[in-house]
Amino acid sequence: MNTPDRSLHPVNLPREWTTTSWRERPALQLPQYPDAGELASALQELRGLPPLVTSWEILALKQQLAEAQEGKRFLLQGGDCAENFAECSSEVISNRLKVLLQMSLVLVHGLRKPVVRVGRFAGQYAKPRSTDTETVDGVTLPSYRGDMVNAPEFTAAARHPDPRRMIKAHARSAMTMNFVRALIDGGFADLHHPEYWNLNWVGHSPLADEYRHMVNAIGDAVRFMETLSGAEVHNLNRVDFYTSHEALLLPYEESMTRQVPRHWGWFNLSTHFPWIGMRTAAIDGAHVEYFRGIRNPIAVKVGPSVTPEQLLRAIDVLNPEDDPGRLTFIHRMGAAHIAAKLPALLDAVRRDGRRVLWICDPMHGNTEATSNGYKTRRFSNIGSELEQAFDAHAAAGTRLGGVHLELTGEDVTECLGGARELTETDLERAYTTMVDPRLNYEQALEVAMLIVRKQAQIAKPA
Numbered sequence: 001m002n003t004p005d006r007s008l009h010p011v012n013l014p015r016e017w018t019t020t021s022w023r024e025r026p027a028l029q030l031p032q033y034p035d036a037g038e039l040a041s042a043l044q045e046l047r048g049l050p051p052l053v054t055s056w057e058i059l060a061l062k063q064q065l066a067e068a069q070e071g072k073r074f075l076l077q078g079g080d081c082a083e084n085f086a087e088c089s090s091e092v093i094s095n096r097l098k099v100l101l102q103m104s105l106v107l108v109h110g111l112r113k114p115v116v117r118v119g120r121f122a123g124q125y126a127k128p129r130s131t132d133t134e135t136v137d138g139v140t141l142p143s144y145r146g147d148m149v150n151a152p153e154f155t156a157a158a159r160h161p162d163p164r165r166m167i168k169a170h171a172r173s174a175m176t177m178n179f180v181r182a183l184i185d186g187g188f189a190d191l192h193h194p195e196y197w198n199l200n201w202v203g204h205s206p207l208a209d210e211y212r213h214m215v216n217a218i219g220d221a222v223r224f225m226e227t228l229s230g231a232e233v234h235n236l237n238r239v240d241f242y243t244s245h246e247a248l249l250l251p252y253e254e255s256m257t258r259q260v261p262r263h264w265g266w267f268n269l270s271t272h273f274p275w276i277g278m279r280t281a282a283i284d285g286a287h288v289e290y291f292r293g294i295r296n297p298i299a300v301k302v303g304p305s306v307t308p309e310q311l312l313r314a315i316d317v318l319n320p321e322d323d324p325g326r327l328t329f330i331h332r333m334g335a336a337h338i339a340a341k342l343p344a345l346l347d348a349v350r351r352d353g354r355r356v357l358w359i360c361d362p363m364h365g366n367t368e369a370t371s372n373g374y375k376t377r378r379f380s381n382i383g384s385e386l387e388q389a390f391d392a393h394a395a396a397g398t399r400l401g402g403v404h405l406e407l408t409g410e411d412v413t414e415c416l417g418g419a420r421e422l423t424e425t426d427l428e429r430a431y432t433t434m435v436d437p438r439l440n441y442e443q444a445l446e447v448a449m450l451i452v453r454k455q456a457q458i459a460k461p462a
Helices: 036-048 055-069 090-111 164-185 208-229 250-255 286-291 308-318 338-351 379-396 441-459
Strands: 074-079 115-119 133-136 139-142 242-246 273-276 298-302 327-331 357-360 367-369 375-377 400-406
Touching (some): 036 164, 055 115, 055 400, 074 090, 074 357, 090 115, 090 208, 250 286, 298 308, 308 327, 308 338, 357 379, 375 379
Parallel strands (some): 074 115, 115 242, 273 298, 327 357
Antiparallel strands (some): 133 139, 367 375
């Protein structure tokens, strides 16, 4: 879908911005590459590589996000906390896609509106860290910052920041995107055959019967429409699918920022939908400076320490023209803080008449350590934050337009609770994440069902 472009006019261009102007600002969470020559060589090679996405895909997503702002769509954004090179495989990618397709089917059926599907993949290879270094048994080494920067093994060689890893990340991202596109274009997402999306390991899930009932109801509806019309219903065999990642490693993002024919301005062609994390969201920082100049729809993580004044200032900098679909706020407060912290932010933006898309990340504010040393999240807290988010938006007269989740299609045991009531003992069975705990398939599907039930509760007349 091609979205009509606005005419080239100076008011549309960010003032005093270039693809390198971020270098004049304080830059947090960037690795220190020991060899400047190696870094320059890698970036020069990246600038010559093909883009991973196109400008018309980016603008099509931006239009869909504008519709989500108006309540006409719901955004589902999900995927791994951090991709790793070793899991760039057909099974991992297809399982991840299956989960998102099944969740979107639940949401479409329950919310009665189209779902914007955005994966946290094909570029989520860099991660922020609390400290620059890590010490084990008296040995101090650079922190692991994701496969795009270094390796997780605790050795000097593995933790050495290697700029050539950006080339490898580009290649893995391209492979992932190519496979996702091939699956979708080949009918993998065909609503006539949702059984393609099944994951073998969850055949006996406590949620299986409810999900099968939903799929059968949708299948019956499709067959009924086709019987009436005497022809197959079109546009049920494919879906739009977009990518997103935290645009943390600015040298990489700069090298993928390009101008294209027939559109004004600059596009980050490494992803459709980049976001700024909490640790790099300072208004005078390098990441905000970079983001304000690109034409992609963008998102910003918003935590409990953000004030209404800071939020309005961020809008002034990142979306001064109040462009529909341009800016998304991903609030991640934690179940214990959302009721106290979110309402003032919603009220400030509503009173100021700003157009933003609000979505909830119920994962990052609910991380905790267990008695046996695992970093985890409780499903009960994830669900509580989501339900409180819906309530806060309803009370403020705003709209919760989406959800942002860390999840996987693998049979992991990283988050406590959920349909199988996972306990601390279960974590030892299949805890495979390199960084943050993820929802497994059952827990992710349960979140989708929770959203539907909560939305129905809010919509019910008093």
